[in-house]
Amino acid sequence: METAEIRRRFLDHFERNGHTVVPSASLISPDPSLLFTVAGMVPFIPYLTGQQAAPYPRATSVQKCIRTGDIDEVGKTTRHGTFFQMNGNFSFGDYFKEGAISYAWDLITRSQADGGYGFDPAKIWVTVYHDDDEAAALWKRIADLPDERIQRRGLIDNYWHTGQAGPGGPCSEIYVDRGPEYGPDGGPVVDEDRFLEIWNLVFMQEEITDVKAKDDFVVVGELPAKNIDTGMGMERVSYLLQGVDNMYEIDQVYPVIERASDLAGKRYGKTHEDDVRMRVVADHIRSSLMLIGDGVTPSNEGRGYVLRRLLRRSVRAMRLLGFEDRALPELLPVSRDAMKAAYPELESDFARISTIAYAEEDTFRKTLQTGTQIFDLAADQTKQRGAVTLAGETAFKLHDTYGFPIDLTLEMAAEQGLSVDQDEFRRLMTEQRERAKADARAKKTGHADMSAYRELRDAGPTPFTGYEELSTDTRVRGLIRDGVSIPVAQEGDIVELILDRTPFYAESGGQDSDAGLITADGTELEVLDVQRPIKGLIVHRVRVRKGELLSGQEVLAQVDPEWRIGACQAHSGTHVVHAALREVLGPQALQSGSYNKPGYLRLDFAWGQSLGQETRSEVEEAANLGIRRNLPVSATYMPLEKAKEIGALALFGETYDEEVRVVEMGGEWSRELCGGTHVQRSSQIGLVTLTGESSVGAGTRRVEAFVGIEGFRYLAKERTLVSQLADTLNVQPEQLPERVSRLVGQVREAEKKLAQMQRAAAQAQAAELSAGAKNLEGMRFVAHQAPSGTSADDLRTLVLDIRGRLGEAEPSTVVGAAVGENGRPVVVVATNQRARDHGIRAGELVKAAAQTLGGGGGGKDDVAQGGGSDASKVTDALGRVEHLVGDVAARRS
Incomplete structure (x- = not known):
């Protein structure tokens, strides 16, 4: 049975039994304490913990998961993998243990001809938590399992949680006996290779915190409702039903x-x-x-x-x-x-x-x-x-x-x-x-730190009024400082503030949060930041400028209108640039991230190479033509599936509800899922000026731009710069490229002539230094301290030139030169063949010299280079080389 068919049968089974089929969430976890979605239940945590009311009493999904904790073990065993799929069914205060066991037993043992998986009931074993008599009794009644095939285990094996603070509970695991060729008899407590776990039924009923290990945590209390969270390992079921030995041999791998x-x-x-x-x-x-x-x-x-x-x-x-x-x-x-x-x-x-x-x-x-x-x-x-x-x-x-x-x-x-x-x-x-x-x-800001927010969220989500108004009469629902609710905030305090409703946009979807003031009689608060620490709750970080603020107080929340205008221009400008990129480069230039604030935007998109100046100009022109067309901007709420059907673009990595907001500019020219604030018509953006394009990773590019009045100011600065250059060079602005090109050519020609002169001088110097070589007991030695400004390349060239003039044959020759340019000394040493025959190695000499300079170096036997940090020791370094060469010469003589 192919893996895709196993997936289809799982979802069909639970849909027939009243479960809502929920698409897999992104592998990018919405939980800030997790990099990835590590289990099928992660997207349902708010419902399982009671943070939010579940939109359905029962759900089923096939969730994509990534776990990388054992990445170094991948391949070494046939049980470790990084990507896997978790088939799950969930109950939010609806059915509990009896329902979970009944649905699982029916699916795994029903014949394949009737839509099940067709496992032999005689080969099924289960485990339950050590004191869960209820689960054990249900397995005996529903599945007619004998006592010997119902085994009891402790916290490590039969209590499940994510490894983070949050929901947890005892579980019951289903195993399949693969036969004696895979190991000894005796059930999963004896051997988990022969007895392979395929499904874990978690009876989620407790909230835990202070998680130190699988079996070391603190139970906070009972969850608001008893829930079911199950996880069937798709890959394990696949290799059992496909008759192969491990997950690496299934049809998907x-x-x-x-x-x-x-x-x-x-x-x-x-x-x-x-x-x-x-x-x-x-x-x-x-x-x-x-x-x-x-x-x-x-x-x-x-x-x-x-x-x-x-x-x-x-x-x-x-x-x-x-x-x-x-x-x-x-x-x-x-x-x-x-x-x-x-x-x-x-x-x-x-x-x-x-x-x-x-x-x-x-x-x-x-x-x-x-x-x-x-x-x-x-x-x-x-x-x-x-x-x-x-x-x-x-x-x-x-x-x-x-x-x-x-x-x-x-x-x-x-x-x-x-x-x-x-x-x-x-x-x-x-x-x-x-x-x-x-x-x-x-x-980390995991669930353990969220209790104060959850209590305030229990009163309901924070309605956002900012799409319709910038000023809202509202009430203080709560105040938080350092994760703890407080009754009052005094002048000078910085606290987190939750309102009954708010016009302030919380940072999300790439858009920065709003700025503004919250006021009451004798009280003024400056809004520093606005975030959503948990879904549905908008939290304002504020500074109390004057007066004091009480929980329950009536206040007026006012967004800075200039800030909001700039924010709308920037966010709408981001959509325009995205549409322009796709228009110029093609549909594969999809946005992968963005950030915008008043006057500025940046957008990351999928593209494998740098954009040339001509292409950048095309993108900029396409964006501004879209603005000039005065396109209508509209926002419509619709089901996620309908949004996908009409081609609305979603930002990779974002998690969306079943009901989404689709923002359109000129219909299909720009149609994206977006919760941000926008202008009413594209012309209100004013101007988009691209200022940069760069790489931010393999296959991903980034464009940056100024928007609206900031775009105008950027161009005004460039105009001033052009004007200053034109005045300096005494030409018209349109003549600048030709004049600058001519000047660059003249500079290069001058540099070329200078280099020729320097080479001629170096050659003359090489001849002079060669003629002045010292005689050290029959060995020739040249030491030269080059003048400031000599590059390492020039130094190396000079040393090799001197060695070449002195020849490779008798006598042994060593040439050393150094320069102390800008406090970063460099030393180069070269030896001829005869010197190497006598055991003199350039690399060893350079190492000794570099140590004198406070550094290190090395290289080949014939030529080596090193450096250090103490330019005052250049003379000493060359002296050290001469001393070592002299020692060898003295021993030879």
Whole structure:
């Protein structure tokens, strides 16, 4: 049974039983304490905790999930993967244990001909929480399971929570006996390879906090209602029903292994080491495909860093398999074809997805080249010291700074007869992880910190009146300081304020929050920021300028009208620029992020190369022509599915309700899902002036622009600058390009002549220095302290010229030169062949000189370069070189 069919049967089963089918939420978690959606229940947390009333009593979904905590174990076992799909059914205060068990048993044991999965009831085992007598009795009554196939376990195995503060509860897990060839008998308490868990039924009834471990947390109390949250592992059910041994061999994954095997010329199943690498490739390619599909782009932090790591591990694994060409163009389309039956959007969006992925591979291939050069230098220095172990610090630097995988470092070290100090590497990695964890804890705003907000949210959501008015009479619902509700705020205090209703726009959808004042008799508050810490609740961060503020007080909330005009212009301008990009570049130039505030906007979009000046001008013109057409701007609420049907564009990574707001400019020219504030007609934007375009990650570009009066001011500054240049050069503005070009040509010609003169002077100097070489016990030695202004390249050229004049044959010759330019001294040493025959190495001499300069260096035996930080020691450094050469000469004589 194909995985897409398993998915269809699951959703059909629960829809027939009164459940609302809910589409998968984005892999990007709305919970600020989670990078990704890690479980099927994450999108339903507000309903399970009672923060919000559920819009339906029963729901079912197939949720996309990512977990990367065990990323290093992927492929090593057949149980670890990063992307997975969780089939779930949910009850929000409706049915409880009996219903959950009945629905699960019916689906898994009903025959395939009748729409079920057809598992043999005699091979089903279950576990329950150790004191859950009710669940055990229900399994006996509903499924007629004997006592020996109902096993009891403790908190670690049969209590479920996300690992964060929030909802939790005892659970009952369903296992399938795969047979004696997979392990010993005795049920899941004996062996979980033979007895494979496929479904976890969570009886969610408690709210927990202070989560330290799976079995170490504090129960806050009972949830407002008893809920059901179940999770069936799609991949596990797939490989059982498809008759294969593990998740890597199912129809959605194995085609990538087959293609990787063909490309590398390695047979899957022959060696464990190669099998691990092929499984890493298949898992990470699929995970990357799904992440980019949901709007994640590679970067050096957060979600983007995880994606970058997945992609680079894939490329690295292919390299270790022996395939060194571009791998992703060969593998990503295979994963797309395997997944598109379940996720058809992957095919329609593949141009954008592949552009981002392929650009990241190209970047990594360059990184590998750079890292290889750094590794080679470190390996040479290690061997020169007579050591056989590469420093762990070097391996860590390659990994952390250059993205060079440790496995590749180990492999290359072994090829050169070296080992790596892995203990030191692991110590440094551990220190880095601890720093990252501490930082994450400091930034975390999970459910444990939300109690004060939840209490205020229980009174209902905060209505936003700002679409219709800028001034609203309202009442203070609550005040919060440092996460705790307070009754009063005094003059000078900065507090968080919740109103019964508000005209202030909370930062979201790329639009900055509104500014303005909140006033009452004798009280004035300055609004500093407006946010939505939990869904439906608008929180104002305010400074009490004068008077005092009481909870329950009547106030007047007033948005700064100039601020709002600028905000509307900027947000509408963002839509216009997005439409212009798609008009000029094509539909694949989709927005992936944005930020706008009065007078300014930036927009990130999918594109794999820099925009030339001509293309930028086209985009700017298309945007301003749209503005000049005075297009009507409208906002309409409609079901999400209808919005998709009419082609409304959604921002990647955003989570949308079933009812959405669609903003249109000129109909389909610009049609986007958006909750922001906008002008009424496009001409009110005034002007869009593009000021910059840059890369913000593989396959993603960013444009920036000034809008409205700020756009005019930017152009006015440029006009003034042009006028000043024209006056300085005594030409008309339109003649500036020609005049500047002519001046640049003259400067280049002058620089060329100067360089010729400098070379002639250097040659003359080289001849003079060669003639003045010292005789050190039969060895020739030249030392030269170059004048300030001499570049490192010029210094190197001079040294090689002198050595060339003195020749490679007898006698032994060493040439050293140094310069102390700008406090950053440089030293270069060269030796001829005869000197090297006598054991004199340029790299060793430079190392000694550089240490005198307070730095380091090295290089080849014939020529080497180093530097330091103490320019006052240049003479001493050259003296050190002469002393070492003299010692060798004295020993020879």
